[in-house]
Amino acid sequence: MADISYGLIGGGVMGLEHIRYVNKMNHADIVSVVEPNKLQRNLCKKEIPSAEFMSLENLLVSKNIDAVIVSTPNHTHFEILKLLFKSEIKNILLEKPVITDPGDVLKIKKMAQEWGGKIWVGMEYRYMAPISELLKETQAGTIGIPRMMMVREHRNPFLKKVGDWNRFNKNTGGTLVEKCCHFFDLMHLFLDSNPKKVFASGSMDVNHINEHYKEGKPDIIDNAFVIVDFENGKRAMLDLCMFAEGAKYQEELSITGDRGRIDAQVPATWAKNSDEPTNGRLIVNMRKSLRPEVRTISVPKDLLKIGSHFGSTWYEHLGFLSMIRNNLKPEVTLNDGLRAVIIGMAAEKSTRTGRQIDLDGIFDNHGNVISDVSELRC
Numbered sequence: 001m002a003d004i005s006y007g008l009i010g011g012g013v014m015g016l017e018h019i020r021y022v023n024k025m026n027h028a029d030i031v032s033v034v035e036p037n038k039l040q041r042n043l044c045k046k047e048i049p050s051a052e053f054m055s056l057e058n059l060l061v062s063k064n065i066d067a068v069i070v071s072t073p074n075h076t077h078f079e080i081l082k083l084l085f086k087s088e089i090k091n092i093l094l095e096k097p098v099i100t101d102p103g104d105v106l107k108i109k110k111m112a113q114e115w116g117g118k119i120w121v122g123m124e125y126r127y128m129a130p131i132s133e134l135l136k137e138t139q140a141g142t143i144g145i146p147r148m149m150m151v152r153e154h155r156n157p158f159l160k161k162v163g164d165w166n167r168f169n170k171n172t173g174g175t176l177v178e179k180c181c182h183f184f185d186l187m188h189l190f191l192d193s194n195p196k197k198v199f200a201s202g203s204m205d206v207n208h209i210n211e212h213y214k215e216g217k218p219d220i221i222d223n224a225f226v227i228v229d230f231e232n233g234k235r236a237m238l239d240l241c242m243f244a245e246g247a248k249y250q251e252e253l254s255i256t257g258d259r260g261r262i263d264a265q266v267p268a269t270w271a272k273n274s275d276e277p278t279n280g281r282l283i284v285n286m287r288k289s290l291r292p293e294v295r296t297i298s299v300p301k302d303l304l305k306i307g308s309h310f311g312s313t314w315y316e317h318l319g320f321l322s323m324i325r326n327n328l329k330p331e332v333t334l335n336d337g338l339r340a341v342i343i344g345m346a347a348e349k350s351t352r353t354g355r356q357i358d359l360d361g362i363f364d365n366h367g368n369v370i371s372d373v374s375e376l377r378c
């Protein structure tokens with residue numbers, strides 16, 4: 001019998017991934033679910049037959065819930081968080097991006113402080129095995145002082161979502177917020193400094209062009225380059241292409257320092273269902289040796305099969321559970337989630353204006369968001 005009980009708000013694609021990983025854990029159960037869509041409710045019921053399906057109002061006053069997972073469309077996060085922050089629930093795992101409107105950044109920070117619970121933002125990419133190995137090597141000083149970081153994601157187009165919410169910037173915050181906040185979070189984690197300047201170029205060139213919905217034609221971009229300069233002089237770039245599902249590796253990261261470069265490669269999502277090897281790789285290229293060392297990074301097949309993020313959601317859940325049981329701090333804080341979103345908002349603004357966006361004065365010396373960023377609204 002599990003000793004920690006979860007509520008789940010939103011049982012769509014990502015909510016079902018959370019259910020499957022929580023089901024694998026011995027010490028946690030999802031006991032309550034809020035899901036307005038009948039089809040999704042039925043899919044959830046198949047995975048967790050004993051869970052109770054209820055309204056959000058009822059979940060907020062439940063006495064038997066230790067933690068809540070929020071996995072609803074991006075534009076609903078702010079209103080749901082507002083309600084959770086008034087409840088007795090003290091542990092939240094919130095899917096990224098934290099919010100979609102730049103005007104809500106300081107409001108959400110203030111409300112979270114008044115609430116006083118723990119919120120962990122779902123930055124699953126931190127827990128992809130090749131990426132966490134890359135971080136360990138970087139922090140161990142293998143390549144000396146990191147100077148440059150490159151992130152490439154070449155993947156399939158956005159999946160179809162319940163109600164097609166992800167086709168519109170007003171619901172997602174824009175592709176560079178929705179999808180790429182993961183990468184901006186990684187840039188900060190690896191380069192350990194506040195973002196200073198952001199320049200981006202992107203557009204919708206291939207996907208969604210012939211799609212039509214009740215709300216009109218999609219307005220999200222499907223490819224972009226983004227350059228981010230950091231206060232400590234380090235720099236990073238993102239190369240995003242969402243019409244490149246043929247790529248063997250979906251995410252490729254390189255971090256280069258004065259002594260060498262290390263690459264991390266994460267296999268494409270389709271590889272888990274094919275005969276292709278599903279292993280990731282770490283490639284250590286030192287300037288002195290000129291002989292790259294290739295390391296294979298594998299994840300147990302059962303972890304790969306039940307999710308779409310190279311098993312990372314499992315490792316995230318282990319951390320979240322440990323936070324609750326051992327009264328630890330969240331590894332991915334609300335501030336981390338907001339910082340990543342702010343870089344994404346600046347990048348969206350840059351693609352639309354053609355200008356570099358300065359982030360001076362937005363963060364304090366500890367990386368905390370301290371200023372209103374409403375002017376990033378597009």
Ligand SMILES: NC(=O)c1ccc[n+]([C@@H]2O[C@H](COP(=O)([O-])OP(=O)(O)OC[C@H]3O[C@@H](n4cnc5c(N)ncnc54)[C@H](O)[C@@H]3O)[C@@H](O)[C@H]2O)c1
Binds near residue numbers: 010071072073125162
């Ligand atoms: N971390 C990752 O790598 C990752 C991957 C995919 C999605 N996500 C995030 O997860 C969240 C959900 O995305 P998804 O892909 O599951 O979308 P989805 O459309 O498949 O699922 C969203 C679900 O939420 C339900 N819903 C909508 N409004 C609700 C409300 N007010 N209360 C309760 N339920 C509500 C919908 O009926 C739907 O079933 C998004 O924020 C998305 O950005 C994160």
